[in-house]
Amino acid sequence: MSRKALPTLRRYSALIVKEGDWYIARCVELGVTTQGRTLDEARANLREAVELYIESFGEDLPESAEEIVLYPLEVQTHA
Numbered sequence: 737m738s739r740k741a742l743p744t745l746r747r748y749s750a751l752i753v754k755e756g757d758w759y760i761a762r763c764v765e766l767g768v769t770t771q772g773r774t775l776d777e778a779r780a781n782l783r784e785a786v787e788l789y790i791e792s793f794g795e796d797l798p799e800s801a802e803e804i805v806l807y808p809l810e811v812q813t814h815a
Contacts, residue, residue: 746799746800747799748764748765748766748786749801750763750779750782751764751806752779757773758773758778759773761781763782763786764801764804765798765799765801766786768785770785
């Protein structure tokens, strides 16, 4: 009889931005992206999407970055 592994808690970084009527949610380390009409819906959808991603691609995935710096970035364009 095989034993089922106990669940482990993994921590990742999420970035959520509002675009029009939608909240776009992205897991920074895994590149998983989803959306929701509310902030809570976007969070729930991202949690589910990341869990499915890990279930599909295994446990050998990157951990959260030790530090993430978010700042406004201005660039000059010639378009």
